[in-house]
Amino acid sequence: MTRPAFGGNLMATIKCPEHRPQMSTVRPxxxxxxxxxxxxxxxxxxxQPKFDASKFVVKLVKTVKAQKTAVxxxxxxxxxxxxxxxxxxxxxxxxxxxxxxxxxxVSSSRAMVDAGVMPHDRQVGQTGKTVRPAVYFAxxxxxxxxxxxxxxxxxxxxxVNKDKFAPIFSVADLGIVCDLNKVxxxxxxxxxxxxxx
Ligand SMILES: Cc1cc2nc3c(=O)[nH]c(=O)nc-3n(C[C@H](O)[C@H](O)[C@H](O)COP(=O)(O)OP(=O)(O)OC[C@H]3O[C@@H](n4cnc5c(N)ncnc54)[C@H](O)[C@@H]3O)c2cc1C
Numbered sequence: 409m410t411r412p413a414f415g416g417n418l419m420a421t422i423k424c425p426e427h428r429p430q431m432s433t434v435r436p437x438x439x440x441x442x443x444x445x446x447x448x449x450x451x452x453x454x455x456q457p458k459f460d461a462s463k464f465v466v467k468l469v470k471t472v473k474a475q476k477t478a479v480x481x482x483x484x485x486x487x488x489x490x491x492x493x494x495x496x497x498x499x500x501x502x503x504x505x506x507x508x509x510x511x512x513x514v515s516s517s518r519a520m521v522d523a524g525v526m527p528h529d530r531q532v533g534q535t536g537k538t539v540r541p542a543v544y545f546a547x548x549x550x551x552x553x554x555x556x557x558x559x560x561x562x563x564x565x566x567x568v569n570k571d572k573f574a575p576i577f578s579v580a581d582l583g584i585v586c587d588l589n590k591v592x593x594x595x596x597x598x599x600x601x602x603x604x605x
Pocket of ligand 1: 531547
């Protein structure tokens with residue numbers, strides 16, 4: 409198995425030659441969904457686990473469902489993602505304007521989640537969600553390895569950053585070296601006009 413180690417700075421290969429069976433998990437969105445093949449048949453083996461409830465040290469007190477307010481970013485076809493370069497809540501309102509014109513969703517780097525500007529369910533990356541939309545806008549995001557881990561499989565990546573050496577440009581299909589506060593309003597207006605035609 410291959411998994412990130414040391415904060416995602418290297419990929420570790422884990423070998424387990426001794427014990428069987430083995431189990432590993434993958435995060436949602438890491439691989440494209442396979443088309444179901446209904447001709448395949450699996451063998452169903454009924455299994456009755458023997459639990460002794462008196463030995464449980466953990467008790468389920470209550471189940472509270474998280475309130476779903478918007479589309480899961482992992483399902484979005486277009487993501488307008490902002491980083492520290494966006495800076496504040498008002499900056500993300502501007503990104504929401506672009507996302508609304510395109511029928512997309514707003515997501516974020518961890519920097520803005522840690523700053524309390526965006527909720528964790530909008531975070532893309534190693535400790536957030538893995539996404540692969542048709543279009544991923546990376547606005548004011550430097551492109552740290554932990555962020556790239558969650559979005560580099562996107563079909564088309566469009567990056568706006570005022571630093572031409574930002575690592576995000578190494579994975580971008582289209583890069584604009586500019587202040588996002590100039591680019592995003594112009595892009596939003598232009599797309600509004602084009603899509604209204
Ligand atoms: C164990 C671990 C797990 C992590 N998991 C994640 C994760 O899941 N997701 C994640 O995102 N990060 C994660 N990180 C954090 C990651 O290392 C980076 O710190 C983070 O991604 C940086 O966010 P950022 O790109 O928004 O900010 P910065 O790295 O600060 O980049 C901001 C960028 O904005 C540009 N900029 C500034 N102003 C403007 C402007 N006006 N116009 C255009 N560009 C501008 C700057 O040039 C800069 O490139 C993790 C770190 C660790 C150690």
